[in-house]
Amino acid sequence: DQQVKQNSPSLSVQEGRISILNCDYTNSMFDYFLWYKKYPAEGPTFLISISSIKDKNEDGRFTVFLNKSAKHLSLHIVPSQPGDSAVYFCAASYGGATNKLIFGTGTLLAVQP
């Protein structure tokens, strides 16, 4: 049972435009959400996170939006740059005594020059 879903395996965007990556989750107990970026042959790199008490978090070119009623989050990258081309994973965690992350299957973003 896939609790965190990224339904778009890939996305292609022109340099300078906005990239929007989407993620849906099914478990309403999740209270912390993260986005990771992964280049080939490297481990995932943390990008940005949001707790369930917020609906938006911004860090430079990256903004994450959380819609709890829809169980949906999105990552906006503005403006997109060729160096942003990578696989993006969203992840979720529960509160409590553990911090294990439940990952989506990833979206491959290609930013065209």
Add this chain to the structure above:
Amino acid sequence: DSGVTQTPKHLITATGQRVTLRCSPRSGDLSVYWYQQSLDQGLQFLIQYYNGEERAKGNILERFSAQQFPDLHSELNLSSLELGDSALYFCASSPRVSSYNEQFFGPGTRLTVL
């Protein structure tokens, strides 16, 4: 560079064999996590240790085991290997065990079982 190191980078072995993957967390991080990424899959949580003690288990096979040592490095032991165990294995660390903190990932160990 996340500060998390993993060795070896690549490992090729045969079915039925046993291997050990090693992870050193970031300096000061007490919590270590292991994840498996199979082909075209997201990362699947295997197990978490905090300050030497097992804290949480995911869908980890009985053939797999892990431990965290007093110096906080961790090892993941995979035994009676099968073809389906071929995957990327990532280690991550974080300062605390609780929620609301990100995990920092190592570069991974690519295991190939022939």
